[in-house]
Amino acid sequence: MFQRLIDDFKDSTGTALRLTSLAAAAAVALLVTTGFLCAAAFVFVLQKYGPVQACLTGAAIFFVVTLIAAGSYMARKRKIEARVEQVARTAKSTAQSVLADPMLVAAGVQVIRAIGVKKLIPILAIGGLALGFIVSRASATDTSEAPAE
Numbered sequence: 001m002f003q004r005l006i007d008d009f010k011d012s013t014g015t016a017l018r019l020t021s022l023a024a025a026a027a028v029a030l031l032v033t034t035g036f037l038c039a040a041a042f043v044f045v046l047q048k049y050g051p052v053q054a055c056l057t058g059a060a061i062f063f064v065v066t067l068i069a070a071g072s073y074m075a076r077k078r079k080i081e082a083r084v085e086q087v088a089r090t091a092k093s094t095a096q097s098v099l100a101d102p103m104l105v106a107a108g109v110q111v112i113r114a115i116g117v118k119k120l121i122p123i124l125a126i127g128g129l130a131l132g133f134i135v136s137r138a139s140a141t142d143t144s145e146a147p148a149e
Helices: 002-048 051-099 102-115 117-144
Strands: none
16 A cells, blocks of 8 residues: 555656756756847847947847746736635635534534533643644735745
8 A cells, every 4th residue: 555655656756857857958948049049139239230239139138028027927926816815715704604504513512512511621722722823824824825026
């Protein structure tokens, strides 16, 4: 049983490593290609118009690339924030509906009768502490999950 889990883990990590190395190779190739294209544009504008215009053209090309990257970053950030808000709303409504369920309340009363109040108080105290830690941790991860600026 454990051997199968280990083999699955090895296969998935091997596949992830191969895909990551292919993505890294593609990124390096794209970087080199971009460098040669910028050099070609620089030389073309340098021969045609002069050195100042060639430098300004290079700056304009990199400014456009920066604007595209910043725009995609902002769109991704908004999408992540919207998803976090959606999950928070869903979790809050789910928790409220579960606590308002009369069947759950009846089951809770039966558990209290079966276990006894004196034995249940320490269990509730520990459960309250655990719930407090979970809520504080969830609120801390909600603010830190947004991408850095």
